[in-house]
Ligand SMILES: *[C@@H]1O[C@H](CO)[C@@H](O)[C@H](O)[C@H]1NC(C)=O
């Protein structure tokens with residue numbers, strides 16, 4: 041009625057009230073007509089994945105679901121998962137509102153905590169925990185396919201914790217090999233983000249698999265379709281122990297919060313993180329940071345009987361892991377799918393082999409990379425680079441690499457301003473001395489320069505190689521110490537080509553041999569971008585792992601755009617991959633540049649599979665006594681993650697009067713695969729190590745020489761890592777997993793399975809307790825024998841601060857043969873020096889060892905056959921040296937190298953007759969017997985390494 045009247049001409053005739061209503065409704069209509077399109081336009085314009093409203097609907101009143109909470113009496117025995125991980129300051133009301141269970145009785149909680157502490161010196165029982173009826177249930181028929189099956193799941197109706205729960209899921213189980221299993225929880229209705237790199241092949245090439253192809257699976261997968269909530273169990277077939285069980289309450293699969301708790305067979309878990317942890321074994325409630333650069337979602341667990349298995353959660357979103365003493369392990373991730381790979385071992389080494397088979401075998405470093413790296417700052421005031429290098433030579437400390445930290449340049453990849461510093465001449469001289477050069481690169485490209493002055497940026501913009509901001513078409517701008525920067529998008533193939541070009545340009549100026557890539561988390565000096573970040577649910581997700589303030593703190597906005605194989609992704613999903621992609625792109629650029637020579641990349645940020653392209657360094661801001669103890673567990677963890685080329689950078693940053701501290705650092709750091717010493721760029725503390733006492737320099741020299749002496753062995757270990765995936769620096773538990781003591785040892789380490797190092801890590805200490813597992817062990821320097829019984833034994837070892845005859849505690853394991861080589865001022869010369877064999881007999885008087893040799897730099901020398909592989913076996917009083925692969929072309933490099941000494945540890949008495957190749961009997965001149973330690977040294981012999989192509993035998997007799 042009113043509306044009809046509104047439209048009549050005689051509007052003015054209407055009563056005052058009606059007139060008002062008319063005006064009002066017209067206004068309303070206009071508003072509606074004008075605003076609706078705007079709303080839709082803007083809405084659709086922003087309707088990228090990230091822009092759904094921030095509203096979280098708690099529809100808890102819709103269900104008659106009630107949390108089933110366990111009685112407090114059961115607290116101790118049960119597996120309780122934290123239902124309020126955001127904070128420890130949760131109130132009962134908050135907890136109950138969320139549909140969780142509250143540990144009402146504080147006393148019970150505390151006593152539960154205490155008794156757990158006593159039992160396993162471990163964690164807290166959460167105050168607010170998940171009810172037992174939370175999760176998913178089976179909702180349909182199980183479908184089978186070749187080597188696997190799928191189960192449909194539905195969510196048990198209950199209040200949503202972080203919103204946007206996926207109601208229907210599927211779990212897919214693939215029995216990929218008899219030792220590898222994949223379990224993937226995914227949303228059948230939506231293709232969610234999955235990690236694009238590395239691509240894990242379903243069909244393995246691992247020799248262990250091919251020779252055992254018919255073997256029955258090492259696992260059994262079980263589930264109970266009527267049980268609620270649903271869980272999947274994996275049992276080790278031969279022992280029956282359950283190694284993986286997801287039944288524990290708390291399983292959540294929502295859009296931005298995915299959580300799964302795994303019941304573990306034991307608390308002996310290893311891996312996952314780098315952050316300052318002194319114990320290698322994780323036995324505390326821990327929240328490894330989301331800090332992408334340092335986190336690998338892979339753990340290894342050692343079961344009660346010493347069998348080991350590994351689990352990878354293949355997911356690259358920001359996440360956290362929490363370990364409860366129950367023992368439980370909770371993964372919480374903010375996106376993607378829950379894609380698990382389970383590696384059945386059964387030995388810890390098998391786990392690493394199976395893991396690296398999936399994610400990529402470690403990269404083979406060039407031989408020179410195992411030498412000493414010397415860090416130098418060309419632009420430092422008073423930095424006399426040449427003098428520094430010369431001084432190292434004068435002090436007769438071997439070195440192989442000059443690592444230059446290049447400073448500010450207003451043009452990326454352009455260091456022409458260093459010409460004033462005679463830098464180019466210097467690099468030429470360095471190469472003449474057979475040394476190598478490495479440089480530092482960080483990903484940020486300067487964007488604030490006048491146009492036309494920074495070609496890397498200009499070309500980059502033209503080709504669209506940078507990570508774009510939320511709007512999708514403009515590079516995201518951040519900041520580093522040089523100024524405003526943009527970030528190359530390394531997953532994009534156009535960016536990769538652009539990166540190759542830039543690295544080629546850099547190489548035209550400075551003839552480097554390798555690159556260190558830093559700040560590639562990527563780090564950003566402003567949070568998100570110079571313009572901040574949008575308030576959307578990627579930047580402000582409902583759950584932020586590891587109690588970080590914001591996910592984008594010191595890095596990029598989560599809704600920044602990247603390309604991967606032409607598919608657009610957001611940084612939110614690729615969160616952990618930047619360092620990985622940059623490593624891959626940098627290794628590729630060197631491959632283009634060096635053609636068939638090996639690349640050298642050391643990266644700050646790593647993730648799953650990065651070991652195939654790069655190594656990693658550990659840096660301590662202060663090299664304190666406490667840091668000394670942390671370094672070793674970190675090296676172990678990278679080893680587990682398939683990144684064996686790891687080590688420390690020792691920079692004289694501390695007050696130098698702590699000479700003993702430096703000495704202990706060197707005695708440890710010199711035996712990590714990567715070893716660099718450098719000098720601070722802080723002028724105030726610009727101190728050379730050799731300004732310390734003469735005895736200090738003597739030990740530094742001796743320790744470095746010892747490293748060089750052992751390089752042929754270390755290189756062989758890298759060959760095995762590269763081809764078979766075994767570890768290089770190994771923890772005791774990795775080699776002796778069935779021993780109850782080894783799991784607690786973080787202060788000793790092995791090289792392969794042969795050499796045991798026992799460094800000293802405490803101030804003012806000259807004696808250290810070392811654990812020796814069963815068998816025979818020999819002092820590396822003297823041959824003194826330790827005969828260790830079944831249970832292993834602790835021994836006290838003396839190591840005074842300055843003892844150049846015995847600078848470290850080093851033992852050789854019975855049953856092993858190790859090759860060493862006379863050291864020289866760098867590897868180019870040491871590789872031509874005589875080699876020596878150290879034979880350590882076991883109780884049956886047998887031993888075994890091997891040696892891999894090639895030219896040290898040719899890419900894939902193993903594949904092309906350009907190498908020499910020698911196996912040494914000792915049995916029945918005979919040493920057999922047999923080469924297994926020789927290519928004539930390669931031999932010329934080594935026809936000058938001789939084996940000129942064989943030392944045998946563990947003979948009962950001096951054998952009167954020692955013959956070579958059955959005929960030639962050695963005379964007194966060749967034999968030296970130490971009756972004290974029962975060591976036989978066969979010396980002044982000449983066995984050309986190149987000619988062992990046939991077979992050389994050395995035998996000894998007592999009659
Ligand atoms: C499966 O679970 C149901 C319910 O919890 C239980 O009654 C049944 O015994 C279980 N079946 C097996 C084979 O364990």
Ligand SMILES: *[C@@H]1O[C@H](CO)[C@@H](O)[C@H](O)[C@H]1NC(C)=O
Nearest residue numbers: 504508512513514601602603
């Ligand atoms: C970023 O924007 C540029 C220019 O519009 C475009 O060429 C490039 O493909 C974009 N990259 C991504 C990842 O969106």
Ligand SMILES: *[C@@H]1O[C@H](CO)[C@@H](O)[C@H](O)[C@H]1NC(C)=O
Nearest residue numbers: 821822840842843844845846
């Ligand atoms: C140095 O080590 C050697 C070999 O173990 C030992 O004989 C010597 O006594 C040690 N010297 C000192 C000063 O401890």
Ligand SMILES: *[C@@H]1O[C@H](CO)[C@@H](O)[C@H](O)[C@H]1NC(C)=O
Nearest residue numbers: 433434473864865866869870
């Ligand atoms: C390194 O040693 C080799 C041979 O031993 C020698 O020829 C060379 O001059 C030495 N280099 C330096 C820089 O001392």
